[in-house]
Amino acid sequence: MTPSLSQEFLAFIDDSATFSTKVLAERVLKESRRVTNAEAGSIFIVRGRGAKRQLEAVSLQNDAITTSRKLFVIPVTPASIAGYVATIGQMVFVDDVDHLPEDVPYRFNRDFDQKSGYRTRSVMCFPLKTPEGRVIGVVQLINRLVGPEEGRIAKPFLRSFTEIIGVVSLLVGRAIERIEALEQIRERNKRLTERNRELKAERRRVLQLSEETDRALMLSVELLARAAEVHDGDISSHIQRVNEYSYLMAQLAGRDHAFCDEIRWAAALHDVGKMSVDQAVLHKPGKLDEREWVEMKAHTTHGMRILNGHPRLAMACDIAYCHHEMWAGGGYPRGLAGEAIPIEARIVALADVYDALRSERPYKPAYNHDRAIEIMLHGDERMRPESHFDPTLLALFGKHHQRFADLWTQMAEHAPGPDATARAG
Ligand SMILES: [Fe+2]
Numbered sequence: 001m002t003p004s005l006s007q008e009f010l011a012f013i014d015d016s017a018t019f020s021t022k023v024l025a026e027r028v029l030k031e032s033r034r035v036t037n038a039e040a041g042s043i044f045i046v047r048g049r050g051a052k053r054q055l056e057a058v059s060l061q062n063d064a065i066t067t068s069r070k071l072f073v074i075p076v077t078p079a080s081i082a083g084y085v086a087t088i089g090q091m092v093f094v095d096d097v098d099h100l101p102e103d104v105p106y107r108f109n110r111d112f113d114q115k116s117g118y119r120t121r122s123v124m125c126f127p128l129k130t131p132e133g134r135v136i137g138v139v140q141l142i143n144r145l146v147g148p149e150e151g152r153i154a155k156p157f158l159r160s161f162t163e164i165i166g167v168v169s170l171l172v173g174r175a176i177e178r179i180e181a182l183e184q185i186r187e188r189n190k191r192l193t194e195r196n197r198e199l200k201a202e203r204r205r206v207l208q209l210s211e212e213t214d215r216a217l218m219l220s221v222e223l224l225a226r227a228a229e230v231h232d233g234d235i236s237s238h239i240q241r242v243n244e245y246s247y248l249m250a251q252l253a254g255r256d257h258a259f260c261d262e263i264r265w266a267a268a269l270h271d272v273g274k275m276s277v278d279q280a281v282l283h284k285p286g287k288l289d290e291r292e293w294v295e296m297k298a299h300t301t302h303g304m305r306i307l308n309g310h311p312r313l314a315m316a317c318d319i320a321y322c323h324h325e326m327w328a329g330g331g332y333p334r335g336l337a338g339e340a341i342p343i344e345a346r347i348v349a350l351a352d353v354y355d356a357l358r359s360e361r362p363y364k365p366a367y368n369h370d371r372a373i374e375i376m377l378h379g380d381e382r383m384r385p386e387s388h389f390d391p392t393l394l395a396l397f398g399k400h401h402q403r404f405a406d407l408w409t410q411m412a413e414h415a416p417g418p419d420a421t422a423r424a425g
C-alpha cells in the first residue's frame with residue numbers, strides 16, 4: 001500500500017463520523033482512481049436484505065464524459081460484474097470487456113457505453129467488507145490509462161493492486177458500516193422527531209376540538225337555562241348568581257378543580273324542568289292548591305328527564321333532580337336524606353335559597369344580607385335550617401357569608417325587576 005493511500009484511508013476512518021456515505025464514497029473513489037490511474041469508476045452500497053439485496057450507486061466519476069446525476073441500482077446476482085463481486089465477496093479483474101473468459105457467469109452491460117458513447121475496456125472491481133466479512137459495497141474502477149497525456153490508452157489493471165485493495169476494502173468497509181449505522185440512527189431520530197411533532201399537532205387538534213365541543217356545550221347549557229328562565233318569567237341573573245355561589249361553596253368545601261368548574265355551569269340548570277310546568281301554575285299569585293303543588297314539584301323530575309343519559313350532564317342532572325331534597329328528609333321528589341343527597345345538589349340548595357331570600361318574590365320582599373343570613377342560620381316560620389341544609393355546608397356558609405354578600409353586590413345590577421313573578425325554585 002502506498003503511504004499516501006494508507007494515510008488517506010486511515011484519515012477516513014478517523015473522520016468518518018462526520019461524513020455521509022456519499023461524501024466518503026466520493027473520496028474513496030477519487031483516491032482509488034488516482035492510485036490505479038483509472039479513468040472512471042463507481043461505488044455501490046448494498047441495500048436491503050436476503051433476496052431483495054441491491055447495489056445502489058452512490059458515487060459515479062468519469063474524466064472523459066459528464067456522468068448523469070441520476071444514480072441507479074442493480075440486483076445482487078452474478079449476472080453483472082459488480083453483482084458477481086458482491087455475491088462472491090472477491091475481487092475481479094476484466095482485462096477486456098469485449099473478450100470475457102468463457103467460464104464466468106457475468107456479462108458486461110453495454111447500456112451505459114451505448115447511451116454515453118463512452119468506451120469501457122478494462123475493469124477492476126472489488127468488494128468493501130465489514131470485519132466479519134459481510135460485503136456492504138462494491139468499488140468498480142474502469143480503464144487504467146497509460147501513456148502520454150494526448151495519447152493515453154486503456155490497459156488492464158495491475159494484479160499488484162490486489163495488495164492495496166485488501167486493506168482498503170476492510171478499512172473503508174468498516175467506516176461505511178459505521179456511517180451507515182449512524183445515518184440509520186439519524187434517520188430514525190428524524191422519523192421519531194417527525195412523529196413526535198405529528199403527535200403534538202394531533203394532541204393540539206384534539207384539545208382544540210374538545211375545547212370547541214365544550215364551548216358548544218356551555219352555549220347549549222346557557223341557552224337551555226335561559227329558555228327555562230324565560231318560561232318561568234324570570235329575567236334576572238338568578239342562575240348566574242347561583243352558579244357563582246355554588247362555585248364558591250364547592251371551593252370552600254374543598255372539592256377539586258374539576259368539580260368546582262363543573263358545578264359553576266351545571267348549577268344553572270337546576271330549574272330547567274320548569275319548562276315542562278304549566279305556566280298558569282308557575283305564575284299563579286298566592287297559594288297553590290294540592291294539585292298545583294304536585295305540578296310544581298314535578299319540575300325536579302322533568303329536569304332529570306331532560307338532562308338524563310349523557311355523562312357530561314350527569315352533575316347537572318343530579319342537581320336538577322335533587323336540589324329540593326332536605327338534609328333531614330322530607331324534601332322532594334324522593335325524600336332522600338343526608339349523604340344520600342348528592343353533594344352538588346346540597347350545595348345548590350343552599351345557594352338557591354340564599355339568592356331567593358335576597359330577591360323580591362310575589363310572596364315576599366327582597367331581604368338584605370343580614371336578614372337573609374339570619375333566616376339561613378337560625379330559621380323563620382317557613383324554614384328550619386338544621387333540617388333543611390347539610391350542616392357542614394351551612395357552617396361554612398356561616399363562616400364565609402360575607403363573600404356571598406359580595407357576589408350578590410357584584411351581580412346585583414341584574415337583580416329582579418318589578419315584573420319578576422316567579423316562585424322560589
Ligand atoms: Fe327548583
Ligand SMILES: [Fe+2]
Nearest residue numbers: 271352424425
Ligand atoms: Fe332557583
